[in-house]
Amino acid sequence: MTDRDAIERFLEMMAAQAGAAANTLAAYRRDLTLASDVLAGALARADADALARLADEWRDLSRATVARKAAALRRFFGFLLDEGDRADDPSRALPRPGTRRALPRTLGHADVDRLFAAVAARLARDPPIATDLRLAALIELLYGSGLRASELVSLPRNAVHPDRPFLILKGKGGRERLVPLSDRARAAVAAWRAHVPAAAGYLFPSGGTHISRVRLFQLVRGIAAEAGIPPDRISPHVLRHAFATHLLEGGADLRALQTMLGHADIATTEIYTHVDRRRLVDLVNERHPLERTLAEARVDASVSGT
Template identity: 75%
Template sequence: MMAAEAGSAKNTLAAYRSDLTLASDFLDRRLGAASVADLSRLGEHWLALSRSSVARKSAALRRFFAFLADEGLRADDPGSALPRPGTARALPKTLEHADVDRLFAAIATRLARDPLDPNDLRLAALVELLYGSGLRATELVSLPRNAIAPDRPYLILRGKGGRERLVPISDRARAAVAAWRDTLAQDRAWLFPSGKAHLSRVRLYQLMKALAAEAGIPPERVSPHVLRHAFATHLLEGGADLRALQSMLGHADIATTEIYTHVDSARLVELVNTRHPLSDAQRMPRVDGTKGEA
């Protein structure tokens, strides 16, 4: 149902499968027949987990029991017994413009080597697309060989949930992709091949961590998703329209995109506190000529 009707992505299906399997193991393989008391006990077992993990697990199980009830496989739906911790939406991690400049400087140093390593061309193409187009990691590594055309400044992408969207591709990114693609054999199906398949998400993460270390940035601060966040944050800082940003990122709900307005607001507050003339809390002159608190 999740695959055929809801159109869930592979990663979502894998997460649901994992959560359902772990819950079933805890309940001695009796998940389908679990009672309200069983699910209350399961909720207590989750107490040591983060709120976000509990929320995700509860959502997966509630959908499972709703499915059983809809299909007539159960007469009741015990899902209401599962915890609803709520999730405090954290501000996404992002990078300053200077950090991004350092990443690209490290890439430029690599590309200046003689002889040139084709893997450095691949790295340049990956980072240009992550930061320049805001692609998700899975979307990026699974691009077909000819998905990006030299004469077309966009691509039509089928992303999360099977939703199609138009993704702008900068001149820089198209040039980087073209340089990398010239090194590929004609029979390769993927733009970023690896063995018989395409580059894995895990390997992409490793490449980003290694590049961060090379650029003098703590590796834990850089990941494919952080570069996607930087793409969105920096576009918004530059005056991008929120609806346009929602479309480019492929968010189903604009509330997801609105989190970047909080990032921008936090930056503005910081600017006021650190750059405003009154930020040093100087004493303001009183009417009598003395100074009072600012």
């Protein structure tokens, strides 16, 4: 069994059984191939000592990179064990550096208000300019539905129906999910779509395809500058995170949010949607049954004079 054969079989399993996306498969291929090169093509047969040498090669890499590489190898060796290609799993020798995922940047409610005020100022032109209608539709969908940049720019022309408050997307790993649409977003899309040729395949066409993620990034930063928001504080992904954060702050259920964002793992949603600690403390103090019992006891005590 060569490393190349083992890696290809592993990637086939990840695609077929785990539904791994193309980018995920490419990352696994890269990490496994590099590890195989370091071990002179003997990765699939590596023992604990060989993996220790491999880990030594990673000593100058960041903790996040080491954690990613080690996770890829652990899954690879688990696959070989399950397939009967190995009788043991040497991956315990791999480092576990641990890595904390930084909380993504977000925008406050005041920032979002300024952003939409800048969009409204553009739309106030008479007559409105088509590119401003496109911008309004893009911003409404980013913040109002939490779409990924790649999902947004590649929306089909008729993906948003005027009488349907949701759309169905196929996201990472080919998983479908239902995405809610606000009345504002549907109205903005309808106004823009009137300027999109009926023969166009995409809602936001450009040339023979759709606008790029880079162009979307530029458009978002441009309107943010008009709103007085520093360019380094905003991006399409920041607006997606603001959507999630503000929904959670408003009382949205974490599982529902996981579905809307298209996260396969609830842990991703928990990291992605941080909530102000003080609000959580206040929530416990106000809503916890024990707190209510203690409050009632204090009232009874004051009434009885004890």
